[in-house]
Amino acid sequence: xxxxxxxxxxxxxxxxxxxxxxxxxxxxxxxxxxxxxxxxxxxxxxxxxxxxxxxxxxxxxxxxxxxxxxxxxxxxxxxxxxxxxxxxxxxxxxxxxxxxxxxxxxxxxxxxxxxxxxxxxxxxxxxxxxxxxxxxxxxxxxxxxxxxxxxxxxxxxxxxxxxxxxxxxxxxxxxxxxxxxxxxxxxxxxxxxxxxxxxxxxxxxxxxxxxxxxxxxxxxxxxxxxxxxxxxxxxxxxxxxxxxxxxxxxxxxxxxxxxxxxxxxxxxxxxxxxxxxxxxxxxxxxxxxxxxxxx
Numbered sequence: 001x002x003x004x005x006x007x008x009x010x011x012x013x014x015x016x017x018x019x020x021x022x023x024x025x026x027x028x029x030x031x032x033x034x035x036x037x038x039x040x041x042x043x044x045x046x047x048x049x050x051x052x053x054x055x056x057x058x059x060x061x062x063x064x065x066x067x068x069x070x071x072x073x074x075x076x077x078x079x080x081x082x083x084x085x086x087x088x089x090x091x092x093x094x095x096x097x098x099x100x101x102x103x104x105x106x107x108x109x110x111x112x113x114x115x116x117x118x119x120x121x122x123x124x125x126x127x128x129x130x131x132x133x134x135x136x137x138x139x140x141x142x143x144x145x146x147x148x149x150x151x152x153x154x155x156x157x158x159x160x161x162x163x164x165x166x167x168x169x170x171x172x173x174x175x176x177x178x179x180x181x182x183x184x185x186x187x188x189x190x191x192x193x194x195x196x197x198x199x200x201x202x203x204x205x206x207x208x209x210x211x212x213x214x215x216x217x218x219x220x221x222x223x224x225x226x227x228x229x230x231x232x233x234x235x236x237x238x239x240x241x242x243x244x245x246x247x248x249x250x251x252x253x254x255x256x257x258x259x260x261x262x263x264x265x266x267x268x269x270x271x272x273x274x275x276x277x278x279x280x281x282x283x284x285x286x287x288x289x290x291x292x293x294x295x
Contacts, residue, residue, distance in 0.1 A: 001145075004029065004047070005019070005026055005027070005062070006079075007030065007060075007062035007064075007068075007093070008035040009063075010231065011126045012030075012060075012062035014125075014126030014129075017039065017042060017127065019148065020043050021129070022151035026043075026045070027056065028047065029046075029047040050072060054084075058087065058145050059087065060091075060092055064093070065239055066095050069095055080107070083112050085112060086112065088144060089114050090117050091115070095243070096167070096243045097168055097171070100166075103116075114137055115138075117133050117135045118133075118166055118169075122231045132157065133152065134159060134173075135158050135159070137166075171243050174241075175240070178237060178240075178281070180214050182260075185284060185286065189286040189291055192289075198222075202220060202222075206219060222279055225283065227280040228275060233274070233278065234265060234276050234281070238265035261281075265281060
């Protein structure tokens with residue numbers, strides 16, 4: 001397929017690389033042009049404008065937050081005004097439910113397709129093409145872009161014909177990951193204060209009842225205190241908790257743990273954690289307990 005891709009951060013770069021490996025013709029756009037150079041060397045075409053990235057059958061966006069996507073989508077020279085009728089916008093960004101609703105309305109008005117397709121997986125997973133795609137939108141649109149999902153992921157879950165449902169699933173999933181990170185940090189602070197080696201502790205957990213990738217990945221990061229370079233930066237974690245709480249308020253669903261997690265992220269950021277991986281909230285319990293770094 002001929003496809004555009006907007007947003008070349010760590011996730012987007014890996015996704016484009018796998019689209020190219022699968023034989024798709026990809027035109028990339030990023031505000032910082034230098035980020036496109038390595039992908040151009042792999043066969044991508046570089047677009048000078050958003051409009052140039054919208055000339056194919058579909059356009060991916062993989063951007064950090066709502067305001068970045070709003071600018072790309074709704075500015076005068078943005079997606080809505082640049083895409084032809086029938087072209088499909090695939091939004092893989094972790095965005096608010098409210099923005100997904102607005103995108104659905106505006107693309108419908110312009111007779112364009114819209115598929116929400118956020119993904120689960122960190123940058124290393126994106127690089128190997130093993131993401132999990134959560135897709136929602138018109139059945140015909142999802143079928144049309146299925147080969148693109150096959151290129152970037154190991155499995156696609158179609159959850160609804162209403163795009164915002166995929167964003168709600170993604171936000172709820174990130175809430176659960178943050179919950180695991182916090183609970184791991186608390187448990188490790190407890191056993192660490194009691195003299196148990198935290199690396200051995202993680203080996204016990206992940207070799208018995210907690211063998212899921214989320215425990216292995218984040219348990220190792222917390223045990224190693226390896227938070228730079230960030231695979232998913234702490235401010236993005238705080239942003240996702242804010243969006244989870246906004247969705248919960250709209251649906252009148254109390255999420256007391258999400259409120260706690262929001263405050264944990266604010267604590268980390270208040271103490272200079274802007275550049276750290278979001279798993280660094282797993283160190284806060286140890287600090288509260290007076291456990292020395294590296295103990």
